[in-house]
Amino acid sequence: GAGVSQSPSNKVTEKGKDVELRCDPISGHTALYWYRQSLGQGLEFLIYFQGNSAPDKSGLPSDRFSAERTGGSVSTLTIQRTQQEDSAVYLCASSSPPGYEQFFGPGTRLTVL
Amino acid sequence: KNQVEQSPQSLIILEGKNCTLQCNYTVSPFSNLRWYKQDTGRGPVSLTIMTFSENTKSNGRYTATLDADTKQSSLHITASQLSDSASYICVVSGQNTGNQFYFGTGTSLTVIP
Numbered sequence: 001g002a003g004v005s006q007s008p009s010n011k012v013t014e015k016g017k018d019v020e021l022r023c024d025p026i027s028g029h030t031a032l033y034w035y036r037q038s039l040g041q042g043l044e045f046l047i048y049f050q051g052n053s054a055p056d057k058s059g060l061p062s063d064r065f066s067a068e069r070t071g072g073s074v075s076t077l078t079i080q081r082t083q084q085e086d087s088a089v090y091l092c093a094s095s096s097p098p099g100y101e102q103f104f105g106p107g108t109r110l111t112v113l
Numbered sequence: 114k115n116q117v118e119q120s121p122q123s124l125i126i127l128e129g130k131n132c133t134l135q136c137n138y139t140v141s142p143f144s145n146l147r148w149y150k151q152d153t154g155r156g157p158v159s160l161t162i163m164t165f166s167e168n169t170k171s172n173g174r175y176t177a178t179l180d181a182d183t184k185q186s187s188l189h190i191t192a193s194q195l196s197d198s199a200s201y202i203c204v205v206s207g208q209n210t211g212n213q214f215y216f217g218t219g220t221s222l223t224v225i226p
Contacts, residue, residue: 004156033214041218042202042216042217042218042219043157043202043216045214045216091156091157093156100145100206101147101159101162102147102159102204102214103159104149104156104157104158105156106154106155106156107154107155107156109154
């Protein structure tokens with residue numbers, strides 16, 4: 001594909017519901033990253049994938065957050081029992097080789113009511 | 114502690130004027146430094162990437178400088194345009210593999226007519 005894509009672009013959900021966010025990285029990129037950006041704030045690292053494994057999950061804020069990647073490509077970020085403080089833009093980036101330039105997707109804006 | 118600090122936090126300039134954004138870092142070991150532009154509601158887009166041995170790199174009206182001795186970088190924007198209004202993020206990579214990315218909180222630039 002031409003770039004990193006994310007879906008949905010916007011998601012509004014009720015407190016307590018589960019949500020699933022999707023990221024399609026650039027084809028062939030082995031490294032994939034999830035970040036969270038709250039309004040007016042910098043990017044907050046969540047999780048890093050190298051292939052299908054996640055050597056760094058240190059940024060996940062609670063056990064309500066999980067992510068997986070299959071086939072070394074698509075990744076999903078799942079937030080269970082959403083809270084209002086989860087409202088933010090969730091950005092995905094991919095790179096190859098790992099650690100080199102990151103290409104970001106447009107983000108998913110999550111609003112928890 | 115590995116940190117990236119940017120200044121100013123926000124900036125308003127008149128169209129056609131020049132401006133310079135600053136980035137100071139304490140990341141070690143250092144691999145490379147990137148400047149990203151993030152338009153409102155979009156993901157960050159890379160402007161320049163600089164390695165240890167590079168002092169200056171240009172991309173159109175954007176010129177980045179790097180002083181690896183003082184651990185400082187600047188992004189100079191020449192003849193600003195309304196479309197330059199965005200957040201500019203400095204990202205330092207601590208090593209050329211994996212997940213050693215350190216993000217500044219960004220400078221919000223507003224160009225007014």
